[in-house]
Amino acid sequence: MPVLEWSPSLSVGVASIDSDHQLLFSLIADVDRAVQEKEETSVIGSLLRSLADYTDYHFAREERIMEVCADPALANHKEYHDRLRAEVGDVSHHYADDPDGVDFDHFRGMMREWWVDHILRVDVMMKPFVLANADKVAAIGEMPLVDLSGIEEDALSEDLEWQI
Amino acid sequence: MANLDWRNLNVILVEDNRYMGVLMQAILRSAGVRNTRILTDGASALEELKVYRADLALVDVVMDGLDGLEFAKIVRNDKKSEDPFLPIILVSAYNDVKTIRAAIDAGANDFIAKPLVPATLLTRVARALLAPRPFVRTRAFFGPNRRRTRTPLYRGEERRTQEEQDASAGHVH
Numbered sequence A: 001m002p003v004l005e006w007s008p009s010l011s012v013g014v015a016s017i018d019s020d021h022q023l024l025f026s027l028i029a030d031v032d033r034a035v036q037e038k039e040e041t042s043v044i045g046s047l048l049r050s051l052a053d054y055t056d057y058h059f060a061r062e063e064r065i066m067e068v069c070a071d072p073a074l075a076n077h078k079e080y081h082d083r084l085r086a087e088v089g090d091v092s093h094h095y096a097d098d099p100d101g102v103d104f105d106h107f108r109g110m111m112r113e114w115w116v117d118h119i120l121r122v123d124v125m126m127k128p129f130v131l132a133n134a135d136k137v138a139a140i141g142e143m144p145l146v147d148l149s150g151i152e153e154d155a156l157s158e159d160l161e162w163q164i
Numbered sequence B: 001m002a003n004l005d006w007r008n009l010n011v012i013l014v015e016d017n018r019y020m021g022v023l024m025q026a027i028l029r030s031a032g033v034r035n036t037r038i039l040t041d042g043a044s045a046l047e048e049l050k051v052y053r054a055d056l057a058l059v060d061v062v063m064d065g066l067d068g069l070e071f072a073k074i075v076r077n078d079k080k081s082e083d084p085f086l087p088i089i090l091v092s093a094y095n096d097v098k099t100i101r102a103a104i105d106a107g108a109n110d111f112i113a114k115p116l117v118p119a120t121l122l123t124r125v126a127r128a129l130l131a132p133r134p135f136v137r138t139r140a141f142f143g144p145n146r147r148r149t150r151t152p153l154y155r156g157e158e159r160r161t162q163e164e165q166d167a168s169a170g171h172v173h
Ligand SMILES: [Fe+2]
Pocket: A062, A077, A081, A118, A122, A123
């Protein structure tokens, strides 16, 4: 059974947030499964780094939505995010430095507890603010994982030298 | 500035590790790419290219069967190749000089090391499509110019042959 499985009972009523949660859950489940299957470190490392980056991205999205909705819980909510952001970032860095040193049982337990609790107790509180400000939330539009205009500029300005 | 139309890109992912194929797909999707195909070896990817108009291929170097290097060489050089100019980015956990050199010599546009970093993957895709190196044809090589830089001040050891310079006048996509 996957560590975390999304179900409609975890919906917070905001489509972009629900779909982020689904992707994060599937990344977490993939990390866990890849660890159990003793996949190559480059595979587990890729999954962890992507999970860390996507976690950052998702929290930034949620915080942006709360900001435009003037949700008074933002500061408090952000503290929860900061804690998990740091934890997941640490696991990814730690794994890159020392793949055998990461306690994945701890990781699994932490993910399972944090996410379900956070979604059901903290994220759901956003719903009335989002509903009351649907137009502003829609105006944020689709937020890309990384700033693509920046990426495109990097792509054009980057020295074409091969990294040998 | 040139803009990349991520939503309408067709990307072929050739990767035998089930986690990596799906992961690359998710990273591309987060940038708006809706249309991707995952194939698990070079031979089936070549078959797929007959029916799928890919704008770019992301290809693992090490695969059972036809590997990423052979795939790139066939796309570039085979008489029946669907698209010799197809942008190809090779991906590998082996990022030693020898592997990277082999990737370049096979005609790859770029090389990405695993573990993957999402932003790096997207930057390299954008670079391959927006700032492609010109193709050159010599007796022994066809593919993106293997000079290491296009900076005119650069005078590296790999000076282009007259042949390459002649060939790169004609070009590309
Ligand atoms: Fe949250």
